[in-house]
Amino acid sequence: MTPLLRIGTRRSKLALAQSGMMQRAIGRALGVAEADIETLVPLVEIVTTGDRIQDRRLLEVGGKALFTKEIEEALLDGRVDVAVHSMKDVPAEQPEGLAIAAVPEREDPRDGFISEHFATFADLPHGARLGTASLRRQAQALALRPDLKIEMLRGNVDTRLKRLKDGDFDAILLACSGLNRLGFSEVIRERLSLDAFLPAPGQGALAIQTREGDAEAAWTHALNHDLTALAVAAERGAMTALEGSCRTAVGAHAMIEGGVLRLTTEMLSPDGSARWRRVGEISDVSTTTALDHARSLGLRLGGEVHAEAGDQKIDL
Numbered sequence: 332m333t334p335l336l337r338i339g340t341r342r343s344k345l346a347l348a349q350s351g352m353m354q355r356a357i358g359r360a361l362g363v364a365e366a367d368i369e370t371l372v373p374l375v376e377i378v379t380t381g382d383r384i385q386d387r388r389l390l391e392v393g394g395k396a397l398f399t400k401e402i403e404e405a406l407l408d409g410r411v412d413v414a415v416h417s418m419k420d421v422p423a424e425q426p427e428g429l430a431i432a433a434v435p436e437r438e439d440p441r442d443g444f445i446s447e448h449f450a451t452f453a454d455l456p457h458g459a460r461l462g463t464a465s466l467r468r469q470a471q472a473l474a475l476r477p478d479l480k481i482e483m484l485r486g487n488v489d490t491r492l493k494r495l496k497d498g499d500f501d502a503i504l505l506a507c508s509g510l511n512r513l514g515f516s517e518v519i520r521e522r523l524s525l526d527a528f529l530p531a532p533g534q535g536a537l538a539i540q541t542r543e544g545d546a547e548a549a550w551t552h553a554l555n556h557d558l559t560a561l562a563v564a565a566e567r568g569a570m571t572a573l574e575g576s577c578r579t580a581v582g583a584h585a586m587i588e589g590g591v592l593r594l595t596t597e598m599l600s601p602d603g604s605a606r607w608r609r610v611g612e613i614s615d616v617s618t619t620t621a622l623d624h625a626r627s628l629g630l631r632l633g634g635e636v637h638a639e640a641g642d643q644k645i646d647l
């Protein structure tokens with residue numbers, strides 16, 4: 332049996348968990364019998380530059396694309412037909428010839444607090460060591476607790492949890508979504524508030540990427556969750572206006588309740604002492620609201636934050 336669709340995936344446990352979930356969803360959408368999914372919708376593992384490089388300075392030069400480049404090349408070559416990414420890791424612009432064909436329903440978008448000895452973020456003692464590689468989490472943590480010592484924490488989720496266990500940190504912060512998908516939810520001591528720890532644009536959501544010509548295939552519609560796609564479009568609009576990347580402290584989160592989409596976006600100085608935030612809404616949203624409508628709100632609010640931060644704009 333020749334495969335119907337090949338799914339390109341990174342080899343990390345999280346990437347494999349996410350791709351595996353989508354493999355089953357795509358198999359079902361294509362009407363493939365459960366027993367044939369592995370054969371007809373196979374996973375193809377691809378090592379990306381980002382996986383090879385552990386040096387943060389090099390990652391800063393290369394940015395997000397380091398985690399997606401090789402997979403995108405495989406898509407363009409036709410070696411694979413679909414890629415599953417964490418939306419958070421997808422750059423603002425799609426490469427020529429590729430498209431985000433679907434955005435499945437979002438997992439918990441919140442950041443999780445993980446610690447051996449402390450039950451909540453507020454319980455951390457003066458000067459406690461907090462591990463994170465995210466400039467956004469660093470800035471948001473310092474905004475609440477300038478006394479904390481932020482320490483670099485890189486690597487896959489299991490590496491990070493092991494370093495916490497080894498006593499390298501008093502606590503670490505990780506996305507709840509990744510932990511939930513890995514089956515590690517029990518390590519989360521506290522789910523941090525969306526207000527204090529405004530998530531990264533797209534956090535908790537996945538991006539299903541295809542060649543442009545395949546983006547309208549019937550199975551992509553089956554995987555798409557319209558309201559998540561709309562919320563994420565707003566968040567990524569803000570990200571675009573704020574030139575958000577791994578290098579800047581940018582948060583954006585949109586929630587849809589009772590037909591109202593409410594977007595919050597912010598930028599912070601790395602030490603958390605300055606914070607520029609905007610909130611805006613679109614009313615009467617439904618599953619048929621145009622993504623561009625949501626994106627425009629993001630671009631506008633992000634632009635306002637950007638303008639207000641002005642000269643003080645953080646350039647690292």
Ligand SMILES: NCc1[nH]cc(CCC(=O)O)c1CC(=O)O
Nearest residue numbers: 417419505506508509534535536
């Ligand atoms: N940059 C790392 C990254 N990219 C996506 C996730 C998982 C969270 C998600 O699904 O958004 C993580 C780990 C983390 O932030 O804890």
